[in-house]
Amino acid sequence: MSLEQFSIIESTLREGEQFVGANFTSDDKLRIADALDEFGVEYIELTSPLASPQSFEDCKTIARRGLKSKILTHIRCHLDDAKKALETGVQGIDLVIGTSSYLREFSLGLAMEQVIDRSVEVLTWLRAQSPDLILRFSTEDSFRSEEADLFRVYLAVDRVGVNRFGIADTVGVATPMRVYRLVSGLRRMVKADIEFHGHNDSGCAIANAFSALEGGATHIDTSILGIGERNGITPLGGLIARMYATNPALIKKKYRLKKLRKLDEMVATMVGVGIPFNNYITGVTAFTHKAGIHSKAILNNPETYEILNPRDFGITRYISIAHKLTGWNAVKDRAEQLGVGLTDDQIKDVTAHIKALADQKRIDINDVDELLFRWADPPTEMPDEKVAPANVNAK
16 A cells, blocks of 8 residues: 555755755755655655754744645754744654664663653653644664664554654665565554655665565655765655656656656755766666667667656657667667668668777767768768757657
């Protein structure tokens, strides 16, 4: 059921602010919040209002902006934090407390019983102040915590009444199987929603998020481009790609997919990084095909080598032909784009020449175009105005 009814908690304005290159201005935050709202995420999570005076003001401003996305803020499980968060007017408060031996000893200085007592105290107070407030309680470093400790604190909190429990892979140590076991175990014990927050230190963030949904989680934390502490968390685009591959009709209905590229480009500029060449959906090579056997199949039916349809994301498919792996079907398609009339035999001759030339030096699309015009009968000069490679569709 979670694979059909999941929600995204977009944390670029909380976790993303912890990225080393992030220093969002108030205007930046408004632009990001508006763009995420346009994309259609269900929740936007903001930095704790206690982080700085401006963080408090920004939290209030975004909470009052009238966005469709529900606005949350993230705080420590501490009464003073809870009081300050309530002043911002957000629709929900996400509380977190460390439960692993590492965090309890070296960060909190609390025994497990004290963790439970504090959690119950703060959540009871918050619920009494605002019965309609969306409350999430999360254990930090869940996957280096003792499972018995986790379930003790979850059950104690469950009696207070929360909307959502959080499971956090704070250091990126979890695997999909471990995530599934822990989430499904908690799912059997509580009725509230379950949120998964997964860091990407070992490269499993997207797989872990998907496994959490399979295990019964209902909410996944993401950030644009995956930015966050260290290697960041589950990237918004990566989760969208994974869920689209499972149920494209649902994802096209839930989110405005053509807004994704704008989100990636905007945040990449703000934090001073480039979009990786192999980034999910928006990377420059995400829909580029090179090998001849791939190109032929793509020209006949793109689904043969694409699980995602670039058109749904407002992106152009591209077939690379200026190399020794090229195939004559791809070269023929380029000739048709240029309006150069060549027989199949001529196309095959040009293709052989391209391969031989590419064995000798690096070539580009202009070299290929020049050969195609030269092979025409009669040969013609390549026009000054270049013809950009066109989107490739099924024949």
